[in-house]
Amino acid sequence: MIPPDLPSPADAGPAIRELGSAERRAAVEVINTAADWYREFLPPEELHSPEMDESGWDAEAERMTWWGAFSDRRLVGVTGSEPIGDVLLIRHLYVLPEHQRSGVAGALIRHIEEISPDSVGMIVAGTYTANYKARGVLEKSGYRPAADSERVLRAYYDIPEDRLLGSIAYVKRVDPPGRRSERRRRGVTG
Numbered sequence: 001m002i003p004p005d006l007p008s009p010a011d012a013g014p015a016i017r018e019l020g021s022a023e024r025r026a027a028v029e030v031i032n033t034a035a036d037w038y039r040e041f042l043p044p045e046e047l048h049s050p051e052m053d054e055s056g057w058d059a060e061a062e063r064m065t066w067w068g069a070f071s072d073r074r075l076v077g078v079t080g081s082e083p084i085g086d087v088l089l090i091r092h093l094y095v096l097p098e099h100q101r102s103g104v105a106g107a108l109i110r111h112i113e114e115i116s117p118d119s120v121g122m123i124v125a126g127t128y129t130a131n132y133k134a135r136g137v138l139e140k141s142g143y144r145p146a147a148d149s150e151r152v153l154r155a156y157y158d159i160p161e162d163r164l165l166g167s168i169a170y171v172k173r174v175d176p177p178g179r180r181s182e183r184r185r186r187g188v189t190g
């Protein structure tokens with residue numbers, strides 16, 4: 001059962017907050033429901049079903065922060081942020097099919113950018129090369145394919161070789177700390 005969340009104003013997009021372990025079941029359900037889309041482009045032998053189980057969610061929670069997007073108090077999207085040195089990884093971005101294409105993933109990405117520590121100079125997100133939906137939202141959010149994509153994936157992602165070879169890394173540089181603090185003070189985002 002997901003605890004109630006503050007509703008967001010109608011035009012403000014989903015409410016976003018950190019997820020706790022009590023919400024792992026709902027989060028895993030969102031992930032596995034959304035991951036069904038992989039059947040459309042992955043060969044059966046490369047499908048991992050389920051995409052994530054509850055122990056996998058807990059293991060990930062030890063290295064990263066889980067975030068949830070709520071619409072009408074229902075969890076509709078999840079993602080994770082993992083800092084590694086001066087890089088922040090966006091991981092496990094999933095939105096329930098009936099809530100897709102309404103800006104939920106874009107809002108989660110923006111949230112991670114806004115809360116990123118000043119030490120972060122670059123945000124990295126990896127996805128399947130064939131995943132045009134994920135590539136679309138990343139490009140719309142200002143991310144670009146890394147020139148040295150395979151090296152970036154090998155440096156930051158601990159994923160099976162089959163996934164790595166079929167994936168692409170997207171990167172976005174973030175403002176240096178001084179400019180970021182100034183933007184926060186002025187309430188400027190995006």
Ligand SMILES: CC(C)(COP(=O)(O)OP(=O)(O)OC[C@H]1O[C@@H](n2cnc3c(N)ncnc32)[C@H](O)[C@@H]1OP(=O)(O)O)[C@@H](O)C(=O)NCCC(=O)NCCS
Nearest residue numbers: 034093094095100101102103104105106127133134136137
């Ligand atoms: C990828 C995903 C997270 C995007 O979530 P979303 O909330 O729909 O994304 P947003 O609404 O914020 O962004 C929409 C943009 O993404 C791209 N996009 C999303 N769905 C798309 C679709 N069905 N067809 C084409 N482009 C699509 C487009 O660029 C779109 O912009 P537009 O609507 O102006 O054309 C969602 O499709 C999903 O959960 N997919 C299954 C899991 C997955 O692939 N996760 C990525 C793991 S890295």
